[in-house]
Amino acid sequence: MLDSLFLSGWGAFGMVLFLLIPFLFVFFYVVFRKSFVDSNPGTTDAKKYVRLEGMWIGLVVLVFVGVNIASIGYMPTVSTAKAATSGQDIIDVNFTAKSWVFDFAEATIEVGRPVRFSGKSLDTMHGFAVYHPSGKVLFTMMLMPGMEKPTSLIHTFTEPGTYTVRCLEYCGIAHHEMRDEIVVIKGTG
Amino acid sequence: MLSATKILRRTPVFNRMFAVDESDGLEEINSWPALMIVTSFVWLAVAGLLGVAMPLIQRMDLGTDLYYMALTAHGAALAFPFVFQIMVGISLHRAGGCVGKPVSGLLPALIYLCMNVGAALLTVAILLGFSVSLVMMYPLPVVGVGNGQWSYGTLVLAFTGIGLVLFSMIVFYPVQMLKIMFFGQKRPDLILDERSINDPGMLGMALAALVLLIMGTPLLIIATYVLVALYGIIPLGAVAWATEPVVFQFAFFTFAHNLMEAMALMVISGVYATLMLYLADGTRQLYSNRLANLSLWILLLTSFSSFFHHFITLFPNLPATLAYHGNIMSWGTGIGAALSIFTILATAWKHGLRMSAGLMTVLMGFVIYILDGASAVVTSNVAWSFQLHGTMWQSGHTMTVLIGVSVMWMGVIYHHYPVMTGRMLDEKLGYWFISLFTVGAVGAALVMLAGGAAGMPRRFADWAQGGWMVYGDLIQLFGLLMAVGLVLYAVNFMKSRQIDALSESPATAPEPAE
Ligand SMILES: [Cu+2]
Numbered sequence: 001m002l003d004s005l006f007l008s009g010w011g012a013f014g015m016v017l018f019l020l021i022p023f024l025f026v027f028f029y030v031v032f033r034k035s036f037v038d039s040n041p042g043t044t045d046a047k048k049y050v051r052l053e054g055m056w057i058g059l060v061v062l063v064f065v066g067v068n069i070a071s072i073g074y075m076p077t078v079s080t081a082k083a084a085t086s087g088q089d090i091i092d093v094n095f096t097a098k099s100w101v102f103d104f105a106e107a108t109i110e111v112g113r114p115v116r117f118s119g120k121s122l123d124t125m126h127g128f129a130v131y132h133p134s135g136k137v138l139f140t141m142m143l144m145p146g147m148e149k150p151t152s153l154i155h156t157f158t159e160p161g162t163y164t165v166r167c168l169e170y171c172g173i174a175h176h177e178m179r180d181e182i183v184v185i186k187g188t189g
Numbered sequence: 190m191l192s193a194t195k196i197l198r199r200t201p202v203f204n205r206m207f208a209v210d211e212s213d214g215l216e217e218i219n220s221w222p223a224l225m226i227v228t229s230f231v232w233l234a235v236a237g238l239l240g241v242a243m244p245l246i247q248r249m250d251l252g253t254d255l256y257y258m259a260l261t262a263h264g265a266a267l268a269f270p271f272v273f274q275i276m277v278g279i280s281l282h283r284a285g286g287c288v289g290k291p292v293s294g295l296l297p298a299l300i301y302l303c304m305n306v307g308a309a310l311l312t313v314a315i316l317l318g319f320s321v322s323l324v325m326m327y328p329l330p331v332v333g334v335g336n337g338q339w340s341y342g343t344l345v346l347a348f349t350g351i352g353l354v355l356f357s358m359i360v361f362y363p364v365q366m367l368k369i370m371f372f373g374q375k376r377p378d379l380i381l382d383e384r385s386i387n388d389p390g391m392l393g394m395a396l397a398a399l400v401l402l403i404m405g406t407p408l409l410i411i412a413t414y415v416l417v418a419l420y421g422i423i424p425l426g427a428v429a430w431a432t433e434p435v436v437f438q439f440a441f442f443t444f445a446h447n448l449m450e451a452m453a454l455m456v457i458s459g460v461y462a463t464l465m466l467y468l469a470d471g472t473r474q475l476y477s478n479r480l481a482n483l484s485l486w487i488l489l490l491t492s493f494s495s496f497f498h499h500f501i502t503l504f505p506n507l508p509a510t511l512a513y514h515g516n517i518m519s520w521g522t523g524i525g526a527a528l529s530i531f532t533i534l535a536t537a538w539k540h541g542l543r544m545s546a547g548l549m550t551v552l553m554g555f556v557i558y559i560l561d562g563a564s565a566v567v568t569s570n571v572a573w574s575f576q577l578h579g580t581m582w583q584s585g586h587t588m589t590v591l592i593g594v595s596v597m598w599m600g601v602i603y604h605h606y607p608v609m610t611g612r613m614l615d616e617k618l619g620y621w622f623i624s625l626f627t628v629g630a631v632g633a634a635l636v637m638l639a640g641g642a643a644g645m646p647r648r649f650a651d652w653a654q655g656g657w658m659v660y661g662d663l664i665q666l667f668g669l670l671m672a673v674g675l676v677l678y679a680v681n682f683m684k685s686r687q688i689d690a691l692s693e694s695p696a697t698a699p700e701p702a703e
Contacts (some may be wrong), residue, residue: 027556
């Protein structure tokens with residue numbers, strides 16, 4: 001449940017609707033009612049406003065804190081740190097990006113084994129987004145030229161297949177052609 | 190006569206839409222703002238046409254170069270000479286009228302000239318092939334010269350234009366606002382509706398001017414150094430520190446992010462001020478000034494460092510802790526927004542609303558702004574950022590915040606227009622505009638967010654590559670609705686009628702003066 005919320009763009013879209021729809025409902029109700037049905041000043045008790053105010057702020061804080069705590073385990077920053085200290089054998093995939101190609105060092109990527117992607121840009125800003133064969137973005141990284149350390153994170157693939165890599169930072173007139181593939185094979189055990 | 194008045198009088202269409210009323214002795218607060226507002230509409234028309242053209246270019250396979258040119262020109266026209274300029278025009282008018290100070294002299298002229306000449310130079314550079322999307326892709330503008338995408342001369346032209354725009358936004362405009370609000374002699378003859386700086390309708394404007402000046406200064410220094418080096422006055426090697434991508438990027442985003450937040454602060458203040466004027470019981474009181482001001486203060490404080498959310502996917506070059514900080518600060522701005530939602534609804538409930546096309550436009554702008562806020566906080570969450578950064582989601586967010594803010598201003602104009610020109614806008618046409626435009630804007634925003642959720646990249650000339658063309662078609666459809674709305678909005682100014690000539694009862698018309 002939380003997996004599909006925090007590990008997919010559609011989960012994010014669902015969260016926007018979750019925040020938006022109740023707002024729209026209440027907003028339009030109040031505005032419509034107080035403009036066209038009964039624009040007389042409300043007779044609501046002052047105490048009630050204060051109570052409502054407190055409830056509203058409490059609810060907002062609760063939702064905000066809840067979402068951001070629940071998401072911690074799904075942050076690649078957190079899962080990368082976890083994988084790096086787990087003692088597991090990590091496959092290193094180093095690459096560079098320049099307009100408009102990626103250049104990978106040779107590596108065999110297996111299902112179930114953590115892969116550390118580390119990339120540097122040699123000219124301008126580039127992205128490195130890995131797309132699942134279904135078209136879903138697994139993760140994206142931003143490569144800024146001139147950095148001493150590469151941009152890097154650890155990802156563990158769960159399915160074999162051919163994954164598409166795209167640059168998601170606009171990098172000039174052939175940006176849309178900056179594309180590559182990585183092949184993930186079934187683990188040998 | 191002010192030079193702004195002369196330009197307004199002598200320019201065709203401008204003189205029909207925004208001929209300022211010179212008989213009321215308010216020329217000094219009316220002219221420059223009116224000229225800025227009507228000029229911003231020209232840029233809106235340019236941006237709108239390009240926006241509608243973009244999906245068409247992809248659908249009809251008119252070429253990727255053309256797409257990137259339209260993309261760059263669209264963003265350049267929309268963000269600065271339209272949204273920023275309309276805000277400058279209205280906020281100067283509001284500030285001048287609320288404290289009784291003239292908007293005349295050198296500063297407004299500099300704001301106007303630097304903004305429009307700068308944007309025009311940038312546009313020429315774009316037509317010459319300078320397709321950088323936005324300068325935030327630095328060092329692309331320089332790299333593009335190196336690999337032959339555009340010429341050195343084009344780069345210099347574009348950066349000159351951007352430099353002028355930055356001087357307008359970071360120096361001349363904030364200084365003019367601060368001068369009006371904190372310095373100089375008050376002139377009773379120029380007071381339209383006196384407000385103190387503690388008034389929620391004023392506070393946001395003062396905070397925003399300070400934010401622009403303070404957060405923009407580092408970028409201005411860096412940009413000036415780079416520009417001077419590009420002209421060959423100092424060797425490029427001497428500005429190596431400033432041309433370092435990480436330096437430029439961080440200086441740019443501390444400004445660009447806070448620019449957006451400053452516009453939000455300013456416009457929320459404008460919403461409070463307008464709402465007060467359209468209450469059914471005529472009390473001109475918000476539900477609570479303290480709560481209204483608190484929302485502005487929270488917005489101000491949380492927005493400063495939330496810009497880190499632009500760099501979350503740079504990990505570990507942006508430390509995880511700063512990514513999380515940006516995450517939390519961004520959601521903190523949401524708390525500010527929640528307080529302003531409560532203030533607006535409680536005010537409406539307590540005092541009732543005297544609905545008008547202008548107020549409706551302001552409120553729909555607020556709805557669009559809140560929709561954008563939801564998309565913004567979600568993509569600022571570290572987990573989601575790794576899936577959404579660089580996708581159409583971000584374009585949807587950028588477009589929606591710009592539209593939300595500008596629609597609120599476009600609503601406020603209904604209230605200022607009679608003061609500026611002595612003429613009235615048509616209410617019915619106003620309702621048609623905002624209905625069509627809201628459906629278009631909300632539709633386009635949701636489609637763009639959905640495209641991002643489906644992995645559709647932003648600033649990408651080949652939507653067919655991943656089967657994303659359907660999102661492009663829907664964006665086109667909703668874009669056309671927005672365009673029709675905007676045409677109606679413009680027609681309303683062309684058709685505006687002299688207030689004296691009106692025979693309707695004054696009760697149906699907004700008060701001509703604040
Ligand atoms: Cu690239």
